[in-house]
Amino acid sequence: MSPGAAPTASRRVPAPPPRGWARRAKRHRTVIAAFCTLVGVACITLLPFYWMFSSSLRTMENMFSIPIQWIPDPLNWQSYVLAWQAQDFTRYFLNSGFVAVAITLSNLLLCSLAGYSLTKFHFRGRGLMFILILSTMMLPLEVTMVPLFLIIKQLDWANSYQGLIVPFLVDGFGVFLMRQYMLSIPKDLIDSARIDGASELRIFWMIVLPLCKPALVALAVFTFREAWDMYIWPLIIITKDSLRTLPLGISLFMSSYGTSWDQLMAIAVLGTLPMILLFFFLQRAFIQGIAATGLKE
């Protein structure tokens, strides 16, 4: 493994000093140490994934066997079928998917509109609006959930898709992300489109949005992940089984079938799968969205 890393490491030294071999040997050691550390860390980060998956296929008799059974034998595919049938997981999946997609789409539209407004138009109070929008990032749901619940109840939106979706149609961070990205779009581009007689909406749709594609993809992945993960809010406003989202279904399953670990792990695998797929297909965007939460400019 180390020979693969060695050439790249030594290439970084522009001109080897007279006693280059000592230096190169030292570099070798640090590269190998770094590699081994990272492999160790990867084992820790992956262990729960492996354990979740392997346990979903382990039979209950072998679940806590001594010595521990690393590779399940015999394989117990039945756990997936049983778990899926124990509750209406098809429905929970569809609910979660629908809610997450709706929230993501609306965030894409509203955040980019707001970002466009905050960068390319001049009006009184624009700076204040931006500060206000940003400040919502410091209002975690955990602080506002009690009154928000009362508002939703007053609207008669408890146990409804609106109740799950509408409060999250737009998010302060998303606006921030789009605004930062749009700062780099030259104003001349927009002005020349105006001269050509394009309507404002058309400029936004045909020129600005396509230019923002990387930011939009990052925002979409980030928002979808957060929405798929959402737990406390559905827990508060949803009591009807037909409206439960997947996290609610999983935690309910945990409290009613708490010791059927094979089935619990099977459901856990299925609940993680969409995120894993998203990560593998849109890895760059996935990471960019998170890196953007660390933007400062």
Added chain:
Amino acid sequence: MPVAPLPTQAPRPATAPAAPSAGRRRLRLSLSAKQAAFGIAILLPTLAVLAIFRFLPMIEAFYLSLTAYDLVHPPKFVGLANFVSLAQDPLFLKSARVSLTYVLFSVVPVLPLSLGLAVLFNRSLFIKNVLRSAVFMPVVMPAVVMAVVWTFMYQQDGVINTLLGWLGIDPIPWLRSSSSALWAVILIGIWRATPYYMVIFLAGLQAIPADYYDAAEIDGAGDWAKFWHITLPLLKPTTLLVIVMNVIVAMKVFAVPLIMTGGGPADSTRVLPLFIYQTAFEFFDMGRAAAMSVFLFVGVMLFSFIQVRMFTRGDEQR
């Protein structure tokens, strides 16, 4: 084409247009007014959603905190009674202490861990991309799934105690003992947060110009010297930001303790958001829950002010 080239000829009208001639001025005013109206119009949906579902609840939380309200009878104004009784409630004080412990011990280790990983990844390495994806995976796991899987792993005969057994450590009753449950929850928090902030640190590291390191190398600086004198000082803003974000996220932890322990054993993992939830939706004491929310809000506020300042600092210079 008498009108069309107008906007490009003169310096572009900002909010206050320069006025060369009366006729041009009227035309440009109406144009920029129209544009401003469009700009405001497309901002309105965002403002409306945030006003109704963020700011209104915030204001209402302050009002509710001054009332007694059980969802059945109308809210009754009680002044500061909720705050007074909270200050004397040992359960609340314990919950605040648990939250503080959680925040402190899940934030402090994450800093060196995530920065260290970022530094290790910020060089060429064999199968670097594979390793980086592997290390990033905890961020991908939904919080509820994480709670379920770790509950399983923390069982008395579970995989973690088995692994510890290999190291000669006696089994730990992770979630069953009030002395270890909070640490079990904190460990998961670290497991999840470290790769997240690693990504942010990595972005920060990649923004440091390579010239600095090359120059230092010519001067004969070693790896440590470069880290202390170049990397750390230049990463200061990123580090501050990571601390702030991490504190806010840690203050909000909810799903994991609720599912894994329900706040127990002996209230040892009842963090503040969990206590708020239980007070409001299990005991239906909305006023008291709102008072706790205000308390949590003040905590988040202290840190968020720093964050928003940092987010907007660039603008002041612009």
